[in-house]
Amino acid sequence: MNTLLLDSDDVDEHARTADVIGAVEDAFGAYERGDAQMPAKSYIDLPQYNGDFRSMPAYLDAGEWDAAGVKWVNVHPDNPADHDLPTVLGTMIYSDPETAFPLAIMDGTALTMKRTGAAAAVATDYLAVEDATTFGVVGAGAQSYTQLDAISEVRPIEEVVVSDLDDERIERFVDAYDDEFDVRAGSISEAGHCDVLSTVTPVRDPVVGPDDVGERTHVNAIGADAEGKHELSDDLLLEATIVIDDHKQCTHSGEVNVPYHEGTLSDDDIHGEIGELVVGAKSARTGDTGVTVFDSTGLAIQDVAAAHVVYENARADGSGYDFGLIDTDR
Template sequence: MFDIRILSKEDVTKIITMQQVIEVVESVYKAKSESLTDVWPTVFYEFNRGKADLDIKSGYLKSKQLFGHKTVTWFGDNAEKGIPTLIGMIAVFDAETGMPLGMTDAAYITGMRTGAAGALGAKYLAREDAENLLIVGAGNQAIFQIAATLTTMPTIKKVRVAAQQLANAKSFVEGIHYKLQHQFGISIDNITFEAVEDLEKAVHDSHIIITITPSRKPIIKKEWLKIGTHISCIGADMVGKQEIDAEILTSSLLFVDDTKHCKEVGEIEIPLKQGVINETNIIGELGDLIVGKVKGRTSNEQITVFDATGMALLDIATADMALKQAEKNELGTKTNI
């Protein structure tokens, strides 16, 4: 009855760029601030705690007359089976008719839009002269965070990568030049890349820190930070996760991507429950800052934090862009359902 287009990961990688995704993500943040979106409740289920889980996120983009959902699974043991640990699909629908418009692979789009979110937090909250970037975590998301931040922050001169195992950080750094140049088309001639041996020292020497770990206890301590640091907290996306010392939030300029979800499952979840901070510590959502409803950094001495749990709105908008470009380029598979 309906003709829809289905895009594989390979299709998606051919037709979207990081710059395009950053622009889409920024437009969604703006639309959310202007009450042109609805974020629907997240479904989260753990098949095996810490080893296998799923997320179902959904929402409505009134500004684009689209709605949809994303189902993503993470099965850690898949690595031993030779299959991806992160698997998922995004479904996009027309909000005027309810008709399905298409489906895309979710893994690559999730990586791209999550990278864009972390980088936009840095763009709007970090010092304008920020040069040193620290990525804490060397998993699937690390390359996307680096690519997006280098795209939005041309002042970056040094990128450090920290991992639980130094060998993992070194292995990641060894392959980063090829990925950035060939996968993202990013010139890295004047940028230094290093694996971190001493996390405390690296934190103290960083202007921008992006955390992308599954940690359930703080790994960044308040006393390690120097004045003027910005932190984009990306890893805390379900109940019980926490990557930075709660005390950091008491003396920083704090922004979130979606207030309700961040309170439930974001970096601020545990500090709120512990009473270390309260809702008045939240200055606003990033979209509010982008459109000028609230003020952000006003000096190079302030510490800023962006807590991003991730929204299906970003996936839906990015998938819609990919589907439209695929139609123009006759990519993907068309089928009738």
């Protein structure tokens, strides 16, 4: 029995967007039903290298399939300038829950991109208006592409507005999608007045306020992934219907972390977790007006769900590199 090695191109090819969205939705449902295990993310702090390591293990039983794995990921902000490497690198070990055999080792960076977009798509499907055709994105980095790819799977997006301080990044984004959508550069407010908005910036001072969104905009708040990060103003959050992915993670390092710890926002201001919407325990959007916000911190169950998709598709296609990691003849 062999282990499958899958590089970033393999993951990108086999993490088919619609499949990953479905698997991530299944994972949110399993987590809410208690059919998943997700220990707290653990950290190894490396101040001498201005970085850290994080381990993210999980198991989930989605009914028709179950899966387990762990993602080993880092954040090293000096990597691009000092080492010509990405700030974030990830490796995913995907295992058979029954035997613990390592079925695959795969690039976790591309996997993270795909599952993050998929989570936003799941939230958009439950929280955006049904006839949403316009999409705005604040921040034209790598995740902006995955957001549009995934969200356009659940809503018939026609027009796209991208806002960023870097004109070159905007130009690359527009060029990438010019043949698929009516896409243009715009201000934060222009992006925010679309039916769906994704914010994918690392800011600590909010850049999107109540006047920057439409009366029925759904916002996917993606950028906040550490204490102190904060893209949406407190006034906007207090006016909106807020759905989070996980209470502990979001109040520690998600979009709501700053106002929550300052006492500006409390549990009473949070509508529920996305898993509650998936299983029907809490209501999704029911009207045509009102701002909704999804606070996405990224969960290990999403990584395992996406890894399941990649592994099954790669095996079916005969892709990747098979190698004998473990001597099973012993």
